[in-house]
Amino acid sequence: MTDVGPWLQRLAIFCTSAVIILAELALMRELALRFWDHLAWLAITIGLLGFGISGTVLVLVHTFLRVSRQTLQCFSLIGLGLSLPACVLLADTIDVNLIQMVWQPAMMWSVGVLEMILGIPFLFGGMFIGLALEDHPDRVGGHYAASFLGSGIGGIIAMPLMYLVSPRLLILLGGCTAFMVALLFVRRGIQTAGWIISIPILGLLLFITPHSPRISDEKDIVQIKAMANSKTMFSRYSPQGKIELAEAPAFHTAPGLALNYTQPIPQQTLILIDGQITDSIYTITSVDDFAFMDYTTMALPYAISHIERALIDHDAGAGQVGLAMRSGVKEITTVIANGALADLLAGEIPITGTFIYATGHVSLAPGTIRRELRKSSSPYPLIVLPTVGTDPAGLAATQPESRITLETLRLSFSHLARGGLLSISTAIHLPPRESLRLLNLLVEVLRESGLEPAAHLAMIRNWATVTIVAAESPLAAGQLAAIRAFCLKRGFDLVWLPDLKKDETNMFHLLESDGYYYGAKSLVGEDRNRFVDDxxxxxxxxxxxxxxxxxxxxxxxxxxxxRQLGRYGQTYIELGSILLVAALGQALVLALLFIVLPIIPVIGLPGGPLQQVTVLGFFSSLGFGFMLLEMGLLQRLTVYLAHPVWASATVISAFMLFGGVGSSLSTMMHKWYAKMHVWIICTVMSVSVTLLLVIDTITSLSEGYGLTARIVVAYFIIAPLAMTMGMIFPIGLKRLGTAQPRLIPWAWSANGFASVLAALFAQVIAMRWGFNVVVWSAIGWYGLAALCSLNLPECRTIEG
Incomplete structure (x- = not known):
């Protein structure tokens, strides 16, 4: 028995779990800053990997060392405190170039080393919690509840802290907190000596670790800072990214500007999110300075019709808004998903010249376009959706994109006024991909509305961008003539018009084979399904x-x-998918190694083969089921909450908080039989099925709410499921602890590795078959857990 009482133990578990979740969320932002935010899922995988390895480490320590649990807990916390600053310091020394990974497969090893280094703190954190769960079976439910509740609180406090300090400083703060919590376990000489000796080590690590993250050389901010006379005018951290405003007199950009435009572009202030340019704020004296935007494909809707009112979904900058104002639009609503950026644009920012967001024509709407449309009571003559296709390397392949889905386009089209226009643009790629998928989406929306797509669509391209316009009414002869004149004057190529002839295409930006025209012709015609399939x-x-x-x-x-792409095939490989598959392969190898290792004879894991298989099956099934449900809801609510960090913090904290409530309730139940355990698992399965049936209705009805209200709704969605799920694991440990307590670390390891694999498989399943299949897979794993539960080793009754 430990000398630390159960309530001090639970206080330590609570604080440690809060530190672990805080570090995990901060690591998401750290990876987004250094690389891209498409790698947020990697932080979850790293954390779970550390937890999985921790169980096997505990089995080995108990087998070969004679050290008290209290001493091990003390040194686990010291290790957590020291390794948090040490791991980010070491990670900065690992060179990883994600863009070059296709041509340098050996870079995968660097990614693996980076994962292992960043997983070390989670190994120590997992050891500490695993040791706590070896306590008396009657205390396990309370300990597990403390872990859940601490994780939930950590997820909640992480969000406001991310507005105040950098992710790196949050990680360092977590290290200091864990180190101080270790004091609760300092009772004997070796513990005191270890803690005192570690003080100067921690101080040195805090001193030498940079407080700002290393930024990859491929990030735009690195190139900008290397330019003459460049300077950063503003910088602010937020959960949705680090916002920077930068000036670089040598840098000029205009999205897809016509090659025959000869006038100068206004001086611009660059907006960077996590080191990547997202848009620009132009220094202007009047809206006529936006004349250059009239020479982009994005000006197409203003050539088709005179617009009085427009809704623009754009993350940053003023190009689209300036174009609308120059085109005579009197009332403009611009939606900005990044709340911190919206606050910045709505307030004082350090630029000179006319600031168009301060004019009476423009209103800022923080949130999502779906929220704005749900709130709106009047239709729009023009809706402009965000420009896509800016990820040629495929890093975003695994990232949900809530703004461009069938439901979003369907809702947008339904809010068009009579004769209204829906416009969307994409960067150009060969062979065509984003543009044809967008066209296929719009064709589906038009057909659902009972309209003939060919008569309602216009599509043009230049050297850099493609713009597609879907009209609420068939395009009239005068509008078609205006489109032709617009393109001829600017040197743009026609891709689709209702009366387009083949000899009118591919005139300015010549392609050997005009895949855009042939693709568009097929998608609006009778061969659409066959073309999509082939x-x-x-x-x-x-x-x-x-x-x-x-x-x-x-x-x-x-x-x-x-093979079809030929010698340029490597250029088109989706790096996001490659990283996902590589992480899955790495996790499979480590899971096999660390789960099989404890059962070799020299270690002498207790129990017969049947008991071991049953324990492995039950706790692995729980790991798969729990994480598949959590990841499935996380992915689904990323669409609802419109950002992966908000979704991660909300889903993780909700599962932890309400799971903690469930774990607490399990401590009140003093007699448990296998069949009663099965009933709880069956309840989880029933609630999951119910959630599948109602979640779309709940989210669609509440999309018009603000972010805070949507987070509250997400909590209510998760609460009943998480409370029930939170009861199953501690009851299983309680049953196991009365019969085979030495199997608890191995069960902890199996659960951790199953969670790692589930987090990765959830992404694969969602990309292939969708979130609903992820949830159905989780239900299947819970069914297997119910079967294994019937044969778990246990005493006949457990008295409280």
Whole structure:
């Protein structure tokens, strides 16, 4: 028995769990700053990997060392405190170039080393919690509840802290907190000596560790800072990214500007999110300075019709808004998903010249376009959706994109006024992919509305961008003539018009084979389904169940796809998918190694083969089921909450808080039989099925709410499921602890590794079949857990 009482033990578990979740969320932001925010899922995998390894480490320590549990807990916390600053310091020394990974496969080893280094703190944290769960069976439920509740609180406090300090400082703060919590376990000489000796080590690590993260050389901010006379004018951290405003007199950008435009572009202030340029704020004296925007494909809707009122969904900058004002739009609503950026644009920012967001024509709407449309009571003559296709390397392949789904486009089209226009643009890629998927989406929306797509669509391109306009009414002869004149004056190529002739296409930006025209002709015609099935890329329609707009690879036909692309095939490989598969392979190897290792004879894991298989099956099934449900809801609510960090913090904290309530309730139940355990698991399965049936209705009805209200709704969605799920694991440990307590670390390891694999498989399943299949898979694993539960080793009764 430990000398630390149960309530001090639970206080330590609470604080440690809060530190672990805080570090995990901060690591998401750290990876987004250094690389890209598409790697948020990697932080979850790293944390779970550390937890999985910790169980096997405990088995080995108990077998070969004679050290008290209290001493091990003390040194686990010291290790957590020291390793948090040490791991980010070491990670900065690992060179990883994600863009070059296709040409340098050995870079995968660097990614693996980076994962292992960043997983060390979670190994120590997992050891501490695993040791606590070896306590008397009657205390396990309370300990597990403390872990859940601490994780939930950590997820909640992480969000406001991310506005105040950098992710790196949050990680360092977590290290100091864990180190101080270790004092609760300092009772004897060796513990005191270890803690005192570690003080100067921690001080040195805090001193030498940079407080700002290393930024990859591929990030735009690195190139900007290298330019002469460049300077950063403003910098602010937020959960949705680090916002920077930078000036670089040598840098000029205009999205897809016509090659025959000869006038100067206004001086611009660059807006960077996590080191990547997202847009620009232009220094102007009047809206006429936005004349250059009239020479982009994005000006197409203003050539088709005179617009009085427009809704623009754009994350940053003033290009689209300036174009609308110059085109005579009197009332402009611009939606900005990044709340911190919206606050910045609505307030004082350090630029000179006319600031168009301060004019009476423009109103800022923080949130999502779906929220704005749900709130709106009047239709719009023009709705402009965000420009996509800016991820040529495929890093965003695994990232849900809530703004470009069938439901979003359907809702947008339904809010068009009579004769209204829906416009969307994409960067150009060869062979065409984003543009054809967008066209396929719009064709589906028009057909659902009972309209003939060919008569309602216009599509043009230049050297850099493609713009597609869907009209609420058939395009009239005068509008078609205006489109032709617009393109001829600017040197743009026609891709689709209702009366387009082949000899009118591919006139300015010549392609050997105009895949844009042939693709558009097929998609609006009778051969649409056959074309989609046979096309090189996956052009299937993304929806809220499978919102992976940037995922184009056909996984079962990857070899065939690369052969068709020829010697340039490597250029088109989706790096996000490659990273996911590599992480899955790494996790499988480590899981097999660390789960099999304890059962070799020299270690002498207790119990017969049947008991071991049952324990492995039960706790692994719980790990798979729990994490598949959590990841499935996380992915689905990323669409609802519009950002992965908000979704991660909300889902993780909700599962932990309400799971903690469930764990607490389990301590009040003093007699448990296998059949009663099965009933709780069956309840989880029933609630999951119910959630599948109602979640779309709940989210669609509440999309018009503000972010805080939507987070509250997400909590209510998760609460009943998480409370029931939170009861199962501690009851299983309680049963195991009365019969085979030495199997608890191994069960902890199996659960951890199953959670790692589930987190990765959830992404694969969602990309292939959708979130609903992820949830059904979780239900299946809980069914297996129910079967294994019937044969768990246990005493006949457990008295409280």
């Amino acid at each position: 096309y090189l890329y996956d052009l299937s329609i993304p929806d809220d169940n499978k919102p992976f707009f940037n995922h184009f690879s056909r996984w079962p036909k990857a070899d065939e796809q690369l």
